[in-house]
Amino acid sequence: MFPEIISSRSVRDSIDGFVDYLVMNYADGLNSMSEPILAALVWLEQLLRNAPWWSIIILTMLLAYGMSRRIAFSFGMGAMLFLLGAMGLWDAGMQTLSLMIMATGLSIIIGIPMGILMSKFNRFRSVMLPVLDVMQTMPSFVYLIPVVMLFGLGKIPAIIATVIYAVPPVIRLTDLGIRLVDAEVLEASRAFGASSTQQLFGVQIPLALPNIMAGINQTTMMALSMVVIASMIGARGLGYEVLLGINRLEVGRGLLAGLGIVILAVIFDRITQSYGKRKQIRGAR
């Protein structure tokens, strides 16, 4: 037996006490802070679910074309989305899609500035790296509990859990991308008297863009893999279908919903990747 050095019960109790304290004192405040996010999410979900299905498909195809400039590719993407609807998963798919877009958007808004800060300040970086490691390896159920306690069941905790799980890649790859920017190009811009803002937006971010896009791509993939877990705390959509399949031992329902998730993943993945690739080809030296 390993000798008991720290009484784990007391540690546990104090953590529980801390979370209770947070819930008692800050839950309302946090809830009202998350209000705009919820409103935006509900609006997006309504929009996607109420819009005619063909308009969503056309929109996706246009987006795919805009990102890749390849016609066959965009038709392929449209066909995938059509398949999702044909499997009877349109409504659930749109719910998942809106959650995804919201979570990815938040991840990008949080992740890119964090990545930029990490690339600029080595000290911040050395603090953030272990934090990111924890975020990526800590089982998501662990932070689902306090998040649910704070925000209750529903969409907001689902989004927060998704963001915590999905944001590390975009942070890491933004940091990496900026660090990998050719030192001589950056030096050239300094030599011509560019301010640090001009360097950041004129040189560093544009040159890091292929890497940042790879980060965004990874983030969307990870966010998608969270939908089943998120459905356990009240987010509906494809994940909920999978969950139902598990609960009722309906293999077919689970498999189809799982395929639906895969389809969304492929669409997201290919579209973001093709954009990064196009940038890279043009920017290749």
Added chain:
Amino acid sequence: MSKIEVRNIYKIFGKHPEKWLEAVKQGMSKEELLAKSQHTLGLKDISLSIEEGSIYVIMGLSGSGKSTLIRHFNRLIEPTSGQILVDGTDVTQLGKKELEKFRQKTMSMVFQRFGLLPHKTTLENAAYGLNVQGVGKAKAQETARYWLEQVGLAGFENQYPNQLSGGMQQRVGLARALATDAEILLMDEAFSALDPLIRREMQNQLLELQSRLNKTIVFITHDLDEALRLGNRIAILKDGELIQEGTPEDILLSPNNEYVEAFLQDVNRSKILNAGHAVNKTRLALTMRTRPALALERMKQYDYQFAPVLDGNLIAGILHLSDTEQAVRSGLRDISSLVKDIISVPASTGLDAVLTHMLQSDQPVAVTDENDEFIGMMSRAKVVELVTTDTPSTDNGNGAGSDPENPDSASDDNPAEKSANTTDHTDNSSQADDTGKSA
């Protein structure tokens, strides 16, 4: 007053450079510093003075600190101590905003690996300096277009850098640097990444542009041929120390230590040195009116087989000893009818061309300056001495005696004194006298 004054620049790389500065100033060596403190000595007491409108070449092998030094001029690297004065303003004292302004307006830079923005077109790249300054888009692009045309890239405005060859990319870099109209151009091994033919082409282009623009150019290179070709003055760095500074001729003709000599080993001297360097200053020159008897006496006095004959300051021809003897016997009044034609070359002729000349005929050759005025006679021994890579030493064996050297007396009407072409080589002209006497 010179355009750029570099005063006692020290650069120590490491965590606490200021702590070791005093020790380095007391003469601590690079190795000692590294062993004691893990600090690297980048530059040690560098002082330079760069004239306006000149091309100043800083040369050294990799690790000699030349790229570090050039980055001090626009403070891409901060000096540990020392001053850099540009037009009398101390660059090291500028604040952040002032420094940005200074970099935008006063100095522009060309980089070894070009440093172009890969996501921008050629035109946008050339306009980059102006965009940073906040010049309006139309105006910036118009200026950029003009400079792209000047460097020979008209028609490539909408290409991306990766679609261009190395030489073309560097032209874009040059256009970008010129477009800001800065008076000072810093070129950090600008042509080193290019292949030899393109490099030569770019050097020519730079010289051509410089003849029109008259910028102050600081040029970094590890290639001595390039340094000698471009530089008005050359500074040679080794391990962060300045070991020689001077005109290309100074460096070539009197290297002041083995390091510089080693550098000079592979240089094709006949391309850099010209006929002016191989002239023996004439001590005796005859004129058309000289009496044959006097001519004979003078020539006999110094044992010369022939002597140059002048018409004013121009070379008229040459008088042979045998002809003079005949003239004395037949009692001619002056030597004008005996003067033979002579080949003359301008002082700027490369020694390689002179060599060809000398191999083809054994006739004496006269050297003239840019106004066609006579400077002196070409010395064969000296040509040979200059093109061989061994450092010049006192040379007494004079070309097997086949070619009598020029007269060497303190004649008053000595045109060589008047033409100032060879004034830089005082130490060399004493050798010239030696060779002349032995004739």
